[in-house]
Amino acid sequence: MGNCFSDVQGGKQAVGGVQQSTTATNNNNGGHNDAVEFFYRSRGLQQLFTQIELSLSAFNLRDRDIISKSDPMAVLYAKKIDGKLEELGRTEVILNSLNPTWMEKITVAFQFEIVQPLVFHVYDVDTKFHNIPVKMLKLEDQDFLGEATCVLSEVLTKRNQSLTLNLHSKIGHVGLRNLGVLTIHAEETVASRRVVEMILRCSYLDNKDIFSKSDPFLRISRIVESGGSIPICKTEVVNDNLNPTWKPLCLSMQQFGSKDNPLIIECFDFNSSGKHSLIGKLQKSVADLEKLHEGRSGANLTITSHHGHKKVLKGELFVDQFCEKEQYSFIDYISCGFELNFMVAVDFTASNGNPRNPDSLHYIDPFGQLNSYQKAIMEVGEVIQFYDSDRRFPAWGFGGKTFDGTISHCFNLNGSTGSFEVEGVGGIMSAYASALHNVTLAGPTLFGQVIKRAAQIASQSVSYNSKKYFVLLIITDGVLTDLQETKDALVKASDLPLSILIVGVGGANFGQMEDLDADKGQRLESSTGRVATRDIVQFVPMRDVHGGQISVVQALLEELPGQFLTYMRCRDIKPHPLDEAQASGYECGLTSWSPECARH
Amino acid sequence: MFSMASSTLEITVISGEDIRNNRKPVKKNAFAVIRTDSQPLCRTEMDKDGGSYPYWNEKHNVEIPQHARFITVEVQCKTSAGDKTLGMARIPVSDFVGGFVPQSYLHFLSYRLRNSNGERNGIINVSVKAKVPEYAASLCSSTATTIGVPFGKTSCYGGVVPGVPVGVPIMKQYYQG
Numbered sequence: 001m002g003n004c005f006s007d008v009q010g011g012k013q014a015v016g017g018v019q020q021s022t023t024a025t026n027n028n029n030g031g032h033n034d035a036v037e038f039f040y041r042s043r044g045l046q047q048l049f050t051q052i053e054l055s056l057s058a059f060n061l062r063d064r065d066i067i068s069k070s071d072p073m074a075v076l077y078a079k080k081i082d083g084k085l086e087e088l089g090r091t092e093v094i095l096n097s098l099n100p101t102w103m104e105k106i107t108v109a110f111q112f113e114i115v116q117p118l119v120f121h122v123y124d125v126d127t128k129f130h131n132i133p134v135k136m137l138k139l140e141d142q143d144f145l146g147e148a149t150c151v152l153s154e155v156l157t158k159r160n161q162s163l164t165l166n167l168h169s170k171i172g173h174v175g176l177r178n179l180g181v182l183t184i185h186a187e188e189t190v191a192s193r194r195v196v197e198m199i200l201r202c203s204y205l206d207n208k209d210i211f212s213k214s215d216p217f218l219r220i221s222r223i224v225e226s227g228g229s230i231p232i233c234k235t236e237v238v239n240d241n242l243n244p245t246w247k248p249l250c251l252s253m254q255q256f257g258s259k260d261n262p263l264i265i266e267c268f269d270f271n272s273s274g275k276h277s278l279i280g281k282l283q284k285s286v287a288d289l290e291k292l293h294e295g296r297s298g299a300n301l302t303i304t305s306h307h308g309h310k311k312v313l314k315g316e317l318f319v320d321q322f323c324e325k326e327q328y329s330f331i332d333y334i335s336c337g338f339e340l341n342f343m344v345a346v347d348f349t350a351s352n353g354n355p356r357n358p359d360s361l362h363y364i365d366p367f368g369q370l371n372s373y374q375k376a377i378m379e380v381g382e383v384i385q386f387y388d389s390d391r392r393f394p395a396w397g398f399g400g401k402t403f404d405g406t407i408s409h410c411f412n413l414n415g416s417t418g419s420f421e422v423e424g425v426g427g428i429m430s431a432y433a434s435a436l437h438n439v440t441l442a443g444p445t446l447f448g449q450v451i452k453r454a455a456q457i458a459s460q461s462v463s464y465n466s467k468k469y470f471v472l473l474i475i476t477d478g479v480l481t482d483l484q485e486t487k488d489a490l491v492k493a494s495d496l497p498l499s500i501l502i503v504g505v506g507g508a509n510f511g512q513m514e515d516l517d518a519d520k521g522q523r524l525e526s527s528t529g530r531v532a533t534r535d536i537v538q539f540v541p542m543r544d545v546h547g548g549q550i551s552v553v554q555a556l557l558e559e560l561p562g563q564f565l566t567y568m569r570c571r572d573i574k575p576h577p578l579d580e581a582q583a584s585g586y587e588c589g590l591t592s593w594s595p596e597c598a599r600h
Numbered sequence: 601m602f603s604m605a606s607s608t609l610e611i612t613v614i615s616g617e618d619i620r621n622n623r624k625p626v627k628k629n630a631f632a633v634i635r636t637d638s639q640p641l642c643r644t645e646m647d648k649d650g651g652s653y654p655y656w657n658e659k660h661n662v663e664i665p666q667h668a669r670f671i672t673v674e675v676q677c678k679t680s681a682g683d684k685t686l687g688m689a690r691i692p693v694s695d696f697v698g699g700f701v702p703q704s705y706l707h708f709l710s711y712r713l714r715n716s717n718g719e720r721n722g723i724i725n726v727s728v729k730a731k732v733p734e735y736a737a738s739l740c741s742s743t744a745t746t747i748g749v750p751f752g753k754t755s756c757y758g759g760v761v762p763g764v765p766v767g768v769p770i771m772k773q774y775y776q777g
Contacts, residue, residue, distance in 0.1 A: 459700030460700045463701065463702045523710070525712055529711055530695065530712075531712055534708075
């Protein structure tokens with residue numbers, strides 16, 4: 001039957017905490033876990049994003065009051081895709097000041113994978129409303145002092161996470177020029193950085209398998225207000241063992257909320273069918289688990305029988321290790337000079353179809369509707385551009401016949417022989433459009449050269465600046481001609497500060513591409529026996545529909561902060577230097593591996 | 601001592617994955633041996649309870665001759681009949697020398713192990729860093745090579761070492777027997 005190794009391994013990997021996985025996709029990158037994410041998306045629930053607190057202040061506001069100065073208040077809106085504004089929060093009213101520093105912070109959830117436009121309105125609150133709670137104030141009754149707009153990632157990538165904007169009149173209104181400035185300062189909530197690392201162990205688990213022992217794994221869920229529970233992480237599967245010790249589990253405070261929040265810990269026996277048998281469960285908060293660790297005691301699992309009778313099992317859960325610490329977050333890095341550098345490679349093979357033909361994947365619609373290539377470039381480029389300080393992006397094409405008649409698998413998209421960079425997302429779009437006129441579609445589909453070129457740029461960058469992390473977007477319509485050469489190039493590149501996103505457009509069968517994405521398959525292996533150090537590839541076919549506000553392509557971006565952090569953390573590259581303000585926030589935990597933890 | 605005919609490497613033998621003895625997972629006492637074709641370089645301690653996912657995380661400084669093109673890693677286990685080689689991998693020196701990265705780049709490398717029958721038998725994870733000899737360090741123009749890339753000590757600050765089952769190297773020492 002040929003190469004028929006069962007997919008049980010794949011199934012065990014999917015459960016989480018992959019034994020062979022090189023990435024921290026299980027839970028050490030801020031809680032991202034494939035199964036958990038699917039769970040959220042399929043239920044339309046909001047994920048546990050990084051919470052950012054925005055503090056606002058203003059300078060030189062206009063004076064609207066006759067007798068005294070303005071009494072300003074600021075309101076923050078998120079601008080939705082349809083242009084509508086959704087209020088996120090408001091500050092308090094400060095009396096009699098044109099240079100207010102508001103105390104009330106507004107919390108925003110940071111989502112790396114989308115562009116988050118923010119709109120700020122400043123109002124002068126009339127005296128007659130001063131006794132009304134701020135949230136009841138009707139804004140149309142107040143005097144409008146000015147508006148400012150920005151994107152959340154712009155604030156976060158600034159060195160001290162502060163952005164100052166000029167206030168201006170609302171669009172369409174004639175108004176005065178100098179309305180003052182608004183300063184926005186962003187800070188992650190402490191919860192974003194605090195994590196708990198535990199080693200959990202069970203003893204005397206019931207045997208659910210017939211011919212061997214159970215293959216247990218744990219699933220930890222958080223109880224929500226509605227009474228249900230949301231899984232927040234899973235351990236890997238330990239084969240054939242009724243007294244398993246799982247690998248260290250890392251839970252961020254974002255995931256568990258507070259140490260007193262009750263968590264449900266379920267122990268399942270892995271079944272390759274996907275229907276895992278529940279061995280037992282218990283309910284404990286993080287504080288309870290800490291007590292178990294301190295007391296070196298166990299807690300019994302229970303199971304509810306068919307009759308609804310709760311039976312206490314012999315199996316017990318122990319917490320062999322419990323350690324609270326803080327770790328640097330993605331925002332810590334990007335606000336201190338670390339960058340994401342965007343690179344793009346476009347497929348110019350003939351299978352796309354003649355660009356003049358409206359059926360072609362490369363057809364440029366005169367009325368402005370974007371084709372799949374343009375959509376992918378925009379959706380990824382528009383998010384990443386804010387993390388790139390110079391907005392100069394390498395852009396290549398592959399599989400096309402260039403002006404000198406030869407087929408190239410890595411030619412500069414801008415048609416130039418020397419420079420491979422373009423300016424901004426707009427530069428990529430115009431280079432792409434003009435390349436369609438100058439390049440003849442050919443073939444075959446080979447990624448190897450583009451990957452090698454990107455790897456070369458990433459390697460050279462390490463020599464002079466280890467604060468850059470590279471993201472290569474490859475957009476292709478077809479199936480690879482030389483899968484092994486591509487795997488070889490990917491394995492060689494897997495130890496570099498580089499992530500590769502592959503978007504498949506059109507209707508081809510992309511099954512082979514899924515092999516490149518270790519989430520769905522195994523670690524890549526080169527023809528020389530070297531195995532990929534980490535999983536740097538993600539693939540998604542554009543036609544997959546997940547629903548919700550995030551497009552398929554943007555879902556690819558969700559993993560990037562995690563991949564970036566894995567690379568930095570394992571090399572012990574810290575965001576530095578810390579200025580005083582930040583250093584004080586790190587007193588506890590970040591400085592050392594607590595001696596209590598070491599004392600065992 | 602620095603010698604013109606050899607170069608110094610800092611090799612950390614990190615861990616192995618899914619290593620079997622006659623198709624069955626190894627129970628314990630696996631260790632790794634590193635050598636060039638002509639001479640042994642170092643060996644790790646035995647992992648007494650690591651089973652088929654042994655974890656060593658041992659750093660060794662070794663000298664390899666300039667002309668060496670491969671270093672060989674063997675995973676062995678102690679049996680009643682002596683030391684048995686379970687799997688072997690050859691690491692081309694070109695995988696960590698040359699290329700565009702700076703000389704002192706910390707390379708995290710993983711390789712497929714094959715047993716004496718040539719069958720696949722797990723994966724070995726190592727890290728390699730070329731040590732620039734002291735007298736030459738001052739001649740090196742690119743001191744920027746070491747900024748932000750200190751030797752990857754397996755810190756516990758969520759320091760995930762790639763190629764390793766997540767978290768194991770950090771807390772392994774605290775596993776109960």
